[in-house]
Structures are given as structure tokens and as C-alpha cells.
Amino acid sequence: MKYQLAQINIARALAPMESQIMKGFVDQLEPINALADGSEGFVWRLQTEEGDATSLQVFDDPAMIVNMSVWDGFESLKSYVYSSEHLSLIQAKKAWFAKLSSPALALWWIPEGHVPSVEEGKAALARLTDQGPSVDAFSFSKPFAAPVV
Numbered sequence: 764m765k766y767q768l769a770q771i772n773i774a775r776a777l778a779p780m781e782s783q784i785m786k787g788f789v790d791q792l793e794p795i796n797a798l799a800d801g802s803e804g805f806v807w808r809l810q811t812e813e814g815d816a817t818s819l820q821v822f823d824d825p826a827m828i829v830n831m832s833v834w835d836g837f838e839s840l841k842s843y844v845y846s847s848e849h850l851s852l853i854q855a856k857k858a859w860f861a862k863l864s865s866p867a868l869a870l871w872w873i874p875e876g877h878v879p880s881v882e883e884g885k886a887a888l889a890r891l892t893d894q895g896p897s898v899d900a901f902s903f904s905k906p907f908a909a910p911v912v
Contacts, residue, residue, distance in 0.1 A: 773822070773828065795848065
């Protein structure tokens, strides 16, 4: 069996998406998502008809937004996140998002072709928070290799 890498990241917006505070983030959504879509190793991302997932409310907190995607492997996702224009979003996140007290990102391996649900992503975040990094949920700083079957 082959595996792909799923990721979820969450953030608590400092203001509604249509606010002036969030304008710098919102203005970058389309080009950054297009960059992901065209990146080597990209497989899938969570999105609504608007082309992103910012309108999805999957947490009780309406300010919490979610992003999920699937990649062919760890290196392709890492390259997109840290070696592309996406890095500028990470560097500016304090302007738009509150610091969370628990992990905001979780990575986990899924069977090739599987599309993860938001509930699977939330469960991965909970595992990482409760148990620390493992093959079931990990981060960029402590990655785990795909299962060998």
C-alpha cells in the first residue's frame, strides 16, 4: 500500500474575514492556493465553491479557520510551506491570527487516494495535543516516515 501525507492547520482570526484587519491575508488566499494547486506533489485541498475553506465553521469558535490538504510526501509539502511564497504568510501570521495554546498543525499518513475528512484532521490535532508526536500525528519539527506495508 502506498501512503500520502495529509495536513490540517487551524488559526483563530483576529477579526472577521471581511474586516480591514484580515484584508492582507484574504488578498493572498487566491494566489497562495493557486500556488499550492500547481506545486509538485500537491494532491488535494479542502475548499468550498469560493475556492478556499475560510467560510467553513468546523469549530465552536466562529473565529477559528481550518485548512487541509494532501501531498505525495513530506518533502513536497515542506517545500511548498517553507520554500515558496507561502513562507511570507507564515512570517506575517501575527498580524492576522492569535497564538493558540495547542498545536495549530498536524500531519499524518493516509492511504493513497483517500480524502481525509475535517473530523479526521481534528482527531489528528487532538492526538498530537494529547500524546505528542507519533506516526499517527506529527509536525514538521518531528516528522515520521510513512508506514511500511
